[in-house]
Amino acid sequence: SAVISQKPSRDICQRGTSLTIQCQVDSQVTMMFWYRQQPGQSLTLIATANQGSEATYESGFVIDKFPISRPNLTFSTLTVSNMSPEDSSIYLCSVEDGSRTNAGELFFGEGSRLTVL
Amino acid sequence: QKEVEQNSGPLSVPEGAIASLNCTYSDRGSQSFFWYRQYSGKSPELIMFIYSNGDKEDGRFTAQLNKASQYVSLLIRDSQPSDSATYLCAVPSGGGADGLTFGKGTHLIIQP
Numbered sequence: 001s002a003v004i005s006q007k008p009s010r011d012i013c014q015r016g017t018s019l020t021i022q023c024q025v026d027s028q029v030t031m032m033f034w035y036r037q038q039p040g041q042s043l044t045l046i047a048t049a050n051q052g053s054e055a056t057y058e059s060g061f062v063i064d065k066f067p068i069s070r071p072n073l074t075f076s077t078l079t080v081s082n083m084s085p086e087d088s089s090i091y092l093c094s095v096e097d098g099s100r101t102n103a104g105e106l107f108f109g110e111g112s113r114l115t116v117l
Numbered sequence: 118q119k120e121v122e123q124n125s126g127p128l129s130v131p132e133g134a135i136a137s138l139n140c141t142y143s144d145r146g147s148q149s150f151f152w153y154r155q156y157s158g159k160s161p162e163l164i165m166f167i168y169s170n171g172d173k174e175d176g177r178f179t180a181q182l183n184k185a186s187q188y189v190s191l192l193i194r195d196s197q198p199s200d201s202a203t204y205l206c207a208v209p210s211g212g213g214a215d216g217l218t219f220g221k222g223t224h225l226i227i228q229p
Contacts, residue, residue, distance in 0.1 A: 033216040042221040092160055108160035
């Protein structure tokens, strides 16, 4: 199974600022996924990050608000831009288990808990 | 947009009993189904997946799939207090998108 490290694990941010979350995987993976989990809610996919191409965003999420970088097969960043209190959430990085033949089995990082004041 | 529906609970079950968690999904074309467990303050972890109609057993866990009814369930036998968590049902997002679409999760409480 993949080991995923996220930084920061938590942060308190001021309204209007931006924060970049880093995700490091211990093996090369084709796709990395960024999810958001708002308080008391389930996981919502923000975007899929592929190395060497633009990230694919889900409905309701835009690149200007959540720019993503994917410089290589083991690393990705998600930036939450111009934050507001509504962005207070846990942001999770995940990858598929490349050793499995069946898609959909995701491993998750420990998450980055952001609180926007 | 695929939808996955779960009763948010809380579902309270006495220790040693069978906990039954249910999930319905909107896309009849979904082929695979996943159950994740999420402890409070932790990230989700996969506990079961199922692709074929019928039952799939793994230790105390049994996943049941009925594609005709678009229904998938998770049974936990001999429930333990350590099973207390939120259980998330998920299906592949599909339609050119990757990743999973998750339900809102069912909060399970096992009462000692």
